Amino acid sequence: MVKAKLHRELTLWDATFYGVGIILGAGIYALIGTGAGIAGNMLWLSFIIAALIASFTGLSYAELSSMYPREAAEFVYTKKAFGRNMLAFLVEWVMIFAAIISVATVAFGFAGYFTHLFGGDIMWTATMLVIALSVLNFIGIKESARFNTIATLIEAGGLVLVVIVGLFFIGNTNVDYFELPAGVGFHGILMATALIFFAYIGFEDVANIAEEVKNPARIVPKALVLALAISTVLYILVAIAAIGITGWEKLSASKAPLTDVVTHAIPQASLLMSVIALFATSNTVLIMLIVCSRMLYGMSSQHSLPKALSKIHPKHGTPYVSVAVVGLLSIGSLILGKNIKTVALLTDLGIFIAYFFVNLSLLVLRYRVKDSKRPFKVPGNIGKFSVLAFLGVVTCGLMLFYFEKELMMFEVVLIAVGAIVYKAFNR
Numbered sequence: 001m002v003k004a005k006l007h008r009e010l011t012l013w014d015a016t017f018y019g020v021g022i023i024l025g026a027g028i029y030a031l032i033g034t035g036a037g038i039a040g041n042m043l044w045l046s047f048i049i050a051a052l053i054a055s056f057t058g059l060s061y062a063e064l065s066s067m068y069p070r071e072a073a074e075f076v077y078t079k080k081a082f083g084r085n086m087l088a089f090l091v092e093w094v095m096i097f098a099a100i101i102s103v104a105t106v107a108f109g110f111a112g113y114f115t116h117l118f119g120g121d122i123m124w125t126a127t128m129l130v131i132a133l134s135v136l137n138f139i140g141i142k143e144s145a146r147f148n149t150i151a152t153l154i155e156a157g158g159l160v161l162v163v164i165v166g167l168f169f170i171g172n173t174n175v176d177y178f179e180l181p182a183g184v185g186f187h188g189i190l191m192a193t194a195l196i197f198f199a200y201i202g203f204e205d206v207a208n209i210a211e212e213v214k215n216p217a218r219i220v221p222k223a224l225v226l227a228l229a230i231s232t233v234l235y236i237l238v239a240i241a242a243i244g245i246t247g248w249e250k251l252s253a254s255k256a257p258l259t260d261v262v263t264h265a266i267p268q269a270s271l272l273m274s275v276i277a278l279f280a281t282s283n284t285v286l287i288m289l290i291v292c293s294r295m296l297y298g299m300s301s302q303h304s305l306p307k308a309l310s311k312i313h314p315k316h317g318t319p320y321v322s323v324a325v326v327g328l329l330s331i332g333s334l335i336l337g338k339n340i341k342t343v344a345l346l347t348d349l350g351i352f353i354a355y356f357f358v359n360l361s362l363l364v365l366r367y368r369v370k371d372s373k374r375p376f377k378v379p380g381n382i383g384k385f386s387v388l389a390f391l392g393v394v395t396c397g398l399m400l401f402y403f404e405k406e407l408m409m410f411e412v413v414l415i416a417v418g419a420i421v422y423k424a425f426n427r
Contacts, residue, residue: 019227027199037252056392072298166241
């Protein structure tokens with residue numbers, strides 16, 4: 001009997017929209033106000049710094065994905081670079097739980113908007129959302145991609161609307177875009193960067209669907225770069241427009257910051273922005289569920305998790321056991337998702353650790369695998385040494401110092417649990 005495989009359905013268009021969809025998801029809609037409360041009028045600089053860090057790592061993913069177009073990307077890259085199965089397992093373990101925790105956070109964001117419009121219980125609504133989107137994840141990647149394309153166009157339209165509204169206000173207000181809140185120095189800019197980086201995470205997830213992309217060695221790197229570039233331009237413009245319209249004080253006090261920004265100029269737009277936010281949050285949840293299930297599938301295929309997790313449904317071409325496990329874990333983690341700032345920081349902490357090792361893996365593989373075919377190569381090199389990957393290592397490492405000790409301890413415990421799980425399944 002021939003073993004079922006993942007279906008290669010996604011084009012460059014699909015993969016790019018997939019990346020843009022998850023990057024432009026709930027992060028910018030939910031966290032721009034919290035970030036403004038830290039960085040004030042200079043929030044735009046935090047977005048630029050976050051974009052630089054993301055671009056260093058995004059380019060590393062692009063080159064590595066052209067070499068190894070596989071699911072569980074971080075696991076594969078780390079294992080190829082260092083030859084240590086346990087290290088690779090722990091890096092992917094951190095990524096998986098970062099994704100699951102963020103699913104819970106964003107699901108509550110959806111539930112908040114939904115219950116505001118239609119009523120109901122927030123926990124029940126968040127749970128039903130995860131169940132419904134897990135079913136869509138199971139049905140097929142092409143069907144999920146169609147929903148993603150529609151939702152991405154809608155959520156990007158919401159951000160473009162913010163920018164357009166901002167054009168009529170910028171210049172008519174006395175906003176000093178180089179002014180920081182009292183007592184906040186450059187340290188505050190980096191603190192805001194550590195938080196709003198949540199709005200950038202997701203570009204790496206394009207690499208985790210490589211086995212469902214047509215000609216992945218060429219398409220995945222292009223999709224990564226395009227998705228990151230489109231999102232970065234929109235984010236910076238939105239940050240400038242939002243501060244210019246409402247000021248950082250009102251923005252930081254808002255529970256629905258971008259809705260308040262638009263309704264400041266167009267009072268009748270509240271319903272429209274709330275509906276857009278529903279698409280943005282649900283799209284992010286869907287993509288996180290897809291990516292996380294593919295991570296489990298990839299690790300199982302590499303014999304680091306139970307074999308059942310790599311079973312593919314013969315009709316739908318999806319890893320149905322992994323889809324079910326991720327859905328259940330996400331529902332179980334909903335209890336952690338109520339404080340969006342804490343959970344976003346916890347997610348970012350895990351992401352920075354994983355990104356650190358991805359950039360380091362590229363540096364090692366430049367010398368360890370000299371003759372490997374690289375359809376895409378990161379620019380800016382000194383011989384075989386990648387300057388941009390090195391900057392990725394440095395910036396991701398430095399950002400770890402901007403997280404609270406309690407969050408660091410949680411991450412240490414998570415890694416310790418991962419080591420125990422690894423030993424249990426890899427004797």
